[in-house]
Amino acid sequence: MIPLPPTAPPGVVTAESLAADLGCFPTREQYYELVKSLKDDGFEMCVDLCGVDYLEHLERALPDGVPGTRFEVVVNLLSLSKRQRVRVRVQAGDENPEVRSLFSLYPGTEAMEREAFDLFGVLFGGHPDMTRILMPEDWEGHPLRKDYAVGKVPVQFKEAPGPR
């Protein structure tokens, strides 16, 4: 496990993470500053950003001092110069999940944050274009949420009446 960069905000919980050199569990307030300090520390690329809905596992195992919420945003950062990976898991909230957008740090998160918004309804504050990306603009609900049924919604056509 590698140490956090010295510029990281104080009090960020870290833990061993499978197939990554470091796992971080910042709060929503620490999230942006932590990723910024990691970027300045040589993590040039944000390879992946996705949401997870832990509705069925609200009491999951997390390191001490990390209160789990229903939604989690998982960010995988990569350092090409050091050949290291860092996984950042931020607890995004229960009812109205929202975290700050990483767009100003990594412009490449634009599509990934839109996808997380589209499929989970996680809002990213400061994102320039917070629209759906995979689903049609008038779609109701966020399909990858655990309370969204699988295969029980008829295919929506523009002309047809909606399911609800």
Add this chain to the structure above:
Amino acid sequence: MSDPTVRVAERLEPLAAETSEGPQGLQSRAATAGEELGREVGAVLRQSGLKLDPKDVDYERRDDETMIINMGPAHPATHGVLRLMLELDGEFVLRSKTVIGYLHTGMEKTGEVLSYLQGGTNVTRMDYLSPIGNELGFSLAVEKLLDVEVPPRAVWIRMMMAELNRMSSHLVWMATNGMDLGASSMMIYGFRERELILAFFEKTAGLRLNLNYVRPGGVAADLPDGWEDDVLVICDTVEERSYEYDELLTGQPIFRGRMVGVAPIAAEEALALGVTGPLLRSTGVPWDLRRTMPYLAYDQVDFDVIVGTYGDNFDRYAIRLNEIRESARIVRQCLERMPSGDYRTLDPKVTPPPRARIDESMEALIHHFKLFTEGFHVPAGEVYSAIESPRGELGCYLVSDGGSKPYRLHVRAPSFVNLQAVPLMMRGGMVSDAITVVSTIDPILGEVDR
């Protein structure tokens, strides 16, 4: 009968409304805020504060001076159902935006109701030109959670199949890229050579396209008798013919005119956008996960990482052409050094008992039945594993809750991220260059939309 002109107007308006994707599409400049406008004109590295260069005269361009046109979603040069919206000044592209989702089938959601054994049939359909890559990424993630050791023969079979798949994927790219540029003989040649590889896949896995061959714990079947000869023929043929493609395309003036110096991207921009694969290597960044973060047995074989200089279309072409040769080189080494032994792990946790045991043992039968109905249980945890697919870093983020199905299956699709380079690469080019931009990014829409 009423006035025919009126009827035409009545029919047109609802049609235009039906194809609109609302705010997902390219909006007029008046309706686009600063950062988003900057993104659409490709100002990737000037995002913070957005101080556009005064030379970017079109920043102040009025809406009535430009035209927004649609390309796709059903356009032959968009390689699937990609919709491009371009803002044009005459024939030059000022802004562009990709509209995706036309092939979205909810594969990540489907992955949550399929067991780990069935998961392969799902992920293999994402990047339909490199099914082995998808299966490999998924299987490696499951194996990391399971902590299962894969026998050496399975590792080398996987590596050989992955490289054969890289060859076939790049051959299709050569073919479709040739088609986009009007070199339609390349189209025929590319698909002809790919056919050899698909025939070998069929012989090995039983299927040509969506193989479901690489599975958690190993591969589905051992290599068929006489596989050495088939693989040798493939390597010899493709290598020899790659020099013919070289002769056909590389020096051809029309081809060069549309490739050399067109649609450049800088290394810093590629890194900021998270772009990987040949697109990143064309900018001169020697980043290939097979070399830099080796998985399987890539640290035991000799191969070169092909790197470009200028980040233009031609570099991307040269990288893919040479990667075909490098893959053939790896396949030859697999051929020589293929270890003997089992093609899947003998761990009873994931592998059913041998067929002969089922006839004589009730426990073996029950075990077999349980594995294929309920599936095996994977310890709770989360993992991100990445491999180098023909298009870049293919990552699989897997969350398990200890059950026999993934709690969350997320695939980091390289094409999805690479497509974000479109506005940057199209900026200032002509509409005809837009075709080559999409072509050399090589997006697979099945993977973009999942």
